[in-house]
Amino acid sequence: MTDPKDRITEAEAIEQAKQGHEAAFEVLYQLHKRRVYSLCLRMVSNPAQAEDLAQEAFLQLFRKIGTFRGESAFSTWLHRMTVNVVLMQLRKKGLPVVSLEETLEADDEAPRKEFGTKDVKLTGSIDRLQLQRAIDKLPPGYRTVFVLHDVEGFEHNEIAQMVGCSIGNSKSQLHKARLKLRDYLKFMRAEKAKTG
Amino acid sequence: MTCSEVQRVLPELLDDVPEGAFPTAFADYAFADDAFADHVKSCPVCSDLVSDLKLIASEARQLAASDEPAPRVWVQIAAQLRHEGIIHEPEQVRRPVLVPSGARRSGWSTWWLAPIAACLVVAGAYVISHKPAQQMAMQNQPAAVTAPPAAATAVTPSPNVSATPSAKSTLPKTVVPHPPAQKSVPSPEGVESAAKADIDPEPSADDRQFLSVVSTRAPSLRATYESQLQTVNADIREVQLYLARNPSDADARQELMDAYQKKALLYQIALDRIQ
Numbered sequence: 163m164t165d166p167k168d169r170i171t172e173a174e175a176i177e178q179a180k181q182g183h184e185a186a187f188e189v190l191y192q193l194h195k196r197r198v199y200s201l202c203l204r205m206v207s208n209p210a211q212a213e214d215l216a217q218e219a220f221l222q223l224f225r226k227i228g229t230f231r232g233e234s235a236f237s238t239w240l241h242r243m244t245v246n247v248v249l250m251q252l253r254k255k256g257l258p259v260v261s262l263e264e265t266l267e268a269d270d271e272a273p274r275k276e277f278g279t280k281d282v283k284l285t286g287s288i289d290r291l292q293l294q295r296a297i298d299k300l301p302p303g304y305r306t307v308f309v310l311h312d313v314e315g316f317e318h319n320e321i322a323q324m325v326g327c328s329i330g331n332s333k334s335q336l337h338k339a340r341l342k343l344r345d346y347l348k349f350m351r352a353e354k355a356k357t358g
Numbered sequence: 359m360t361c362s363e364v365q366r367v368l369p370e371l372l373d374d375v376p377e378g379a380f381p382t383a384f385a386d387y388a389f390a391d392d393a394f395a396d397h398v399k400s401c402p403v404c405s406d407l408v409s410d411l412k413l414i415a416s417e418a419r420q421l422a423a424s425d426e427p428a429p430r431v432w433v434q435i436a437a438q439l440r441h442e443g444i445i446h447e448p449e450q451v452r453r454p455v456l457v458p459s460g461a462r463r464s465g466w467s468t469w470w471l472a473p474i475a476a477c478l479v480v481a482g483a484y485v486i487s488h489k490p491a492q493q494m495a496m497q498n499q500p501a502a503v504t505a506p507p508a509a510a511t512a513v514t515p516s517p518n519v520s521a522t523p524s525a526k527s528t529l530p531k532t533v534v535p536h537p538p539a540q541k542s543v544p545s546p547e548g549v550e551s552a553a554k555a556d557i558d559p560e561p562s563a564d565d566r567q568f569l570s571v572v573s574t575r576a577p578s579l580r581a582t583y584e585s586q587l588q589t590v591n592a593d594i595r596e597v598q599l600y601l602a603r604n605p606s607d608a609d610a611r612q613e614l615m616d617a618y619q620k621k622a623l624l625y626q627i628a629l630d631r632i633q
Contacts, residue, residue: 182446184436191432196423203425213427220435224444288417290424297421312418337369340411347414 172236180228187224194237195220198244204309205248207298215251219244245310245324252302288347296346304339311336359393364404367394372411433608561591568625576632583628590624593617 170178170186172193178186198219203212223240230239297305306325310316311332316324318332325332371394398404439445561569565587573580597614604610 182444184439184445187436187439187445188432191435195431196426199427199431200421200423200425204421213431216427217431217435220431221438224435224439225442288413290417290420293414293417294421297418308418312415313421315419315422333369337372337411340372340414343414344407344410 173232176227176230176236179224180230190224190236191220194240197237198240201241201244201309201314202248204294204297204313205306206251207305211251215248216244219247222247241314242324245314245316249306249325252306292347292350293343296343296350299346300339300342304335304342307332307335308339308343312340359397361397361401361404364394364397364401368408368411372408373415428609430608433612437608561587565591568628572628572632579628579632583624586624587621590617590621594621 170189172190175186175189175193179190195216199212199216202215202219203209206212206215219240223243230236297308300308307321310321310324311318318329318336321327321332322329327335398408436445569580569584569587572583594614594617597610597617601607601610601614
């Protein structure tokens with residue numbers, strides 16, 4: 163059983179990490195590893211790559227921990243650093259971080275009635291695994307904005323700053339991502355209904 | 359408002375639409391845009407669309423922090439931080455935890471115990487067969503296979519391994535490898551060379567010698583120790599074979615170290631028991 167005297171708060175762990183205590187670093191890692199790794203995984207859809215990116219994000223954080231002054235929440239700082247690490251990786255690979263489209267095209271966005279899917283309702287509940295698979299299928303640009311906004315909770319002004327686009331573009335990318343996900347999920351449900 | 363017009367403004371207005379299924383939430387909500395609200399409430403296609411998109415957005419939030427990285431990620435982070443000198447544990451620090459202590463591993467700095475444990479096993483078996491029982495009882499102290507992780511000094515082998523003046527002349531001068539410097543990242547070569555040297559499905563000469571001594575001094579225990587030795591040897595072989603293909607797998611190296619420690623412990627327990 164852990165001695166109560168050994169339990170520390172995140173703030174204490176940060177101070178001890180600044181002095182180079184390994185255990186303090188590990189405390190911070192354990193606290194935030196799921197959020198960091200999940201973010202990386204959602205954005206690159208590859209577990210091995212996500213682990214490498216998570217590792218790099220934590221390394222960058224720990225190298226700079228001496229500069230953390232507490233002006234923002236530690237998790238916010240780590241979160242942004244993780245996003246920057248992932249985006250840099252996507253840019254290195256030449257993958258589009260976000261599409262260059264600025265406006266919606268009206269005919270793309272009119273409600274469609276899909277053949278064979280009109281009787282399959284999406285409302286009610288969504289299978290998490292199906293949603294993960296659908297996100298993995300999104301084009302990288304759509305996936306980035308969707309993950310940052312709907313999964314991770316960033317606002318459009320923050321996303322626009324991070325990925326280097328306008329707020330309007332961020333909103334349109336998000337909308338397109340959601341529409342695509344809706345199509346994928348309806349298709350998956352229809353397929354599942356057929357096979358029983 | 360038409361469906362097309364709803365689609366055009368949806369990216370701006372969707373996140374203002376409240377949670378919950380139509381018509382309850384929509385019926386009571388004061389939309390910023392009345393035309394939009396009126397159309398969505400009355401058009402089944404658009405209301406389904408809005409509901410679906412809201413559902414996707416709300417379900418997506420459940421995915422945050424839903425996955426966990428492999429343990430090797432922390433091992434590699436810690437190793438790199440030590441390598442860069444960012445981690446420098448003071449000597450008498452009380453290790454704070456925010457997680458159960460069982461979740462913490464001993465980390466990189468004990469990996470070199472694997473070849474040392476192997477040498478201890480070899481040396482221990484040699485001593486068992488060559489020293490009188492009395493000398494063994496006095497000198498055969500438990501091997502330092504559980505040296506503390508932060509130890510930067512070489513592990514001292516059990517006294518009967520070093521060249522004791524009173525020892526029989528047949529005692530070998532066993533060279534015990536020294537661990538690498540504390541801050542350097544250990545290379546996999548040490549473990550891999552020890553692994554390759556030991557990969558052999560047949561019991562080693564030391565194991566046969568060990569069992570021979572057990573048979574002589576405590577025949578009733580031979581079957582037990584033989585079985586336990588087979589199990590631990592099988593574990594060692596399995597990890598060695600894996601490590602030969604994946605030398606940089608830190609978890610596997612930790613496993614190999616654990617297996618060598620088990621074998622050394624098995625020898626020690628047997629020695630203590632058959633004296």
